[in-house]
Amino acid sequence: MRNAEPDSEPRMARKRGGGSRHVLDALRDEILELKLAPGTALDETALAARFGMSRSPIREALIRLSAVGLVQMLPNRSTIVAPLDIATLPRFVEAVDYLQRATARLAAxxxxxxxxxxxSRAAHDYDVLCPTGQALALSEANKVFHMSIANAGGNRYLAQSYERMLDEGRRILHFHFAHVRKSGSEFPLSPEHHLMVSAIAAQDEAEADRLAHNHTRVFEDRIADFMKVTYLEQPGLGEDGA
Incomplete structure (x- = not known):
């Protein structure tokens, strides 16, 4: 009986929604899919009411989302969805490029x-998802593929940095996915994935590096045109959150 009272709230949180993990997963997906637009305020009290739990697991989830760059905690103790600053996009692509090339070389x-x-399985899974148009699943599959390369390289410091960049890039990918939907096109397959696997399998570091670099250029080309439009349409773009 002594332990019943202290444990009642965690049990209630798990029953109602799985605690902070459930909040984390739900908010992360909504941020990645842009259902929560860049710059949107995240009120702990409102979120606690929405998820049917105390503010403690809400706060924990927001801290974890802040650690991966998806939310921003401001000095006035308020929290917002991290803005996307289109002016920094070239620097973002530059960082992804260096990390992508380094992890590919190490994997080879x-x-x-x-x-x-x-x-190979991750590359195949990505291709299978392309015709479905499931944007969230597709961006996750893309991340899984690239992390399979990073993990093969055996350097956890590079892999952790690369994973954070991939998570930030998933929001940018969803602008692209929205553009694809509007145009009525299918999501593009990625033959570059399979070429990268072949180069890594052959332990050809130079070719793996070249293909990783080209893959970054493909990503940059795909987002360049429609980002000009979404810069004007999407709230939170171009803001620094200050």
Whole structure:
């Protein structure tokens, strides 16, 4: 009986929505899909009411989202969805490029046969999702593929930095997905994924580096045209949150 009262709130949180993990997953998906636009205020009290739990798990989820760059905690103790500043996009692409090339080279140097199997499966899973138009699942599959390369490289510091960049890039990808939907086109397959796997399997570091660099250029080209339009349409773009 002594433990019943202290444990009642965590049990209630888990029953109602799985605690901070449930909040984290729900808010992350809404931010990535742009259902919560850049710059949107995230009120802890309102979120607690929405998820049917105390503010403690809400606060924990927001802190974890802040750690991966998806929300921004301001000096006045308020929290907002992290703005997307189109002016910094070239610097973002530059950082992704360096990390992508470094992880590809390391993967080519250190990969095992098991790593190649994981990469090949991830590349296939991405292609299978393309015709479905499931944007959130597709951006997750893209991240899983690239992290399979980073993990094969065996450098957890690079892999952790790269994962954060990929998470930030998922929001940018969703602008692209919205553009694809409007045009009525299908989501593009990524033959570059399979070419990268082949180069890594052959332990050709130079080719893996070249393909990783080209893949970044493909990403940049795909977003360049419609970002000019969404810069004007989407709230929170071009703001620094200050």
């Amino acid at each position: 140097r250190h990969r095992t046969e098991a790593d190649i199997a994981v990469m």
